[in-house]
Amino acid sequence: MPEPSFIGIDLGGTQLRVAAARLDGAMLDRRHATTDRLGGPQAVVAQMEALVGAVRQRDTVAIGIGVPGAFDGEKGMVLDIPALPGWNSVPLEKILSDRTGLTVILENDAKVAALGEWRAGGGKGFSNFAYVTVSTGIGGGIVAEGRMIRGFRGLAGEVGHTRITDHSAVCSCGRQGCWEAVASGTALARAAKAAIEKAPSSLLAKVAGEDAPTGEHVSRAAREKCPAALAILNVEAEWLAAGFANIQHLYSPQRIVLxxxxxxxxxxxxxxxxxxxxExxxxxxxxxxIVRAELGDDAGLIGAAYRASETQG
Ligand SMILES: [Zn+2]
Structure with missing residues (x-):
């Protein structure tokens, strides 16, 4: 019997991306749209339905959705998505399943990305592997002894909110001292802003120009050997190493994919x-x-399709 196909949905605050894929990694079709944030869940679910209708194959059996927020896996319900207003207690699995006739499963967005990298990217072939994504925040997914670790109600792998210092800016979660508060792209941008105020004639200041400083500006200036930018990356490297070492002591992955x-x-x-x-x-x-992720933005999309496949048999 030929292999069925699965649909992955990457529900982002700016982009809604949908793809149909097979388990050998073959992407069959993909579509995207600008997430109708202000339209709320009703509008976004209608977008999902349309995009699923466009990519689905005759042999598609299930949909996996990467959720950038809190959800109840047992009830198939989205509880809260900070980047999307109105997504409170939305029974997304049931709604989308009723509309498409397909099995639907929700998963944390960092975990689907981890699953994508594990099955088809930088973690392929490893039974002990950790995926860490560092952008606005820090998320992760841990594969230990051949299984994705979810724990009770799915909190496991939220490495960004492990406490790593006594002193930090306030984290996105409202607490202080989280790894995310000191090592995320947001923290990098904050350090860049402070460095530019201190050294307004630095190359970093020139690279950022009139724009709000970002991590991207820091790495561009660092590649030109700007001392201020190199110093910021020095601090970033130390914080990343501190968090990675914690992950290592907890799960001992053979490879950490960033x-x-x-x-x-x-x-x-x-x-x-x-x-x-x-040290x-x-x-x-x-x-x-320590290696870079291979699938880029597609990790979540591909991983969500793999997550969908786990609903079968
Ligand atoms: Zn936090």
């Missing part, structure tokens, strides 16, 4: 991350390989 915007600067930080991890990890134990 995704998200900040991963574009991994080559600039790699040597220092490795050096710092060697931080219990002696006698190997440090994991």
């Amino acid at each position: 995704g998200g915007g900040v991963s574009n600067a991994l080559d600039l930080m790699h040597a220092q991350i490795v050096r710092s991890m060697e 931080r990890i219990l002696s006698g134990h190997p440090i994991p390989e």
Whole structure:
């Protein structure tokens, strides 16, 4: 019997992306639209239905959705999506299933990206692997001994909110000291802004120009050897190493795959991350390989399709 196909949905605050794929990784069709944020759940679900209708194949059996917020996996209900107004207690699995006739399953957006990288990207073939995405925030997915770790009600793998310091800016979660508060792209941008105020004639200041400083500006200036930018990446590398070392002591992955915007600067930080991890990890134990994610923005889309396949048999 031929293999069935699955649909992955990447529900983003700006883009809604839908693809049909097979488990060998073949992407059969893909569509996207600008998420109708202000239209609320009703409008976005209608967009999903239309895009699913456009990509679905005769042999499509299930849909996986990466959710950028809190959800109840047992009830198939979205509880809250910070980037999308009105998404409170939306029984998304049932609504979309009723409209499409397909099985629907929800999953955390970082976990579907981890699943994509595990099955078809930088984690392929590893039974102990961690995926960490560092962009506006920090998310992750842990595969230990061949299984994605979800824990009770799915909190496992929320590495961004593990406490790593006593002193930090306020995190997106409202607390202080989280890894995300010191090592995310948001933290990088904050450091860039402070550096520019201190050194307005630096190359970093020129690269940012009139724009609000971003992590991207930092890595561009660092590639031109700007001392202010290199110093910021130095601090970033230390924080990443600290978080990676915590993950290592908890799960001992063979490989840590870094995704998200900040991963574009991994080559600039790699040597220092490795050096710092060697100091931080219990002696006698190997440090994991630290590599960049391979699937880019498609990790979540492909991973959501794989998640859908887990509903079968
Ligand atoms: Zn936090």
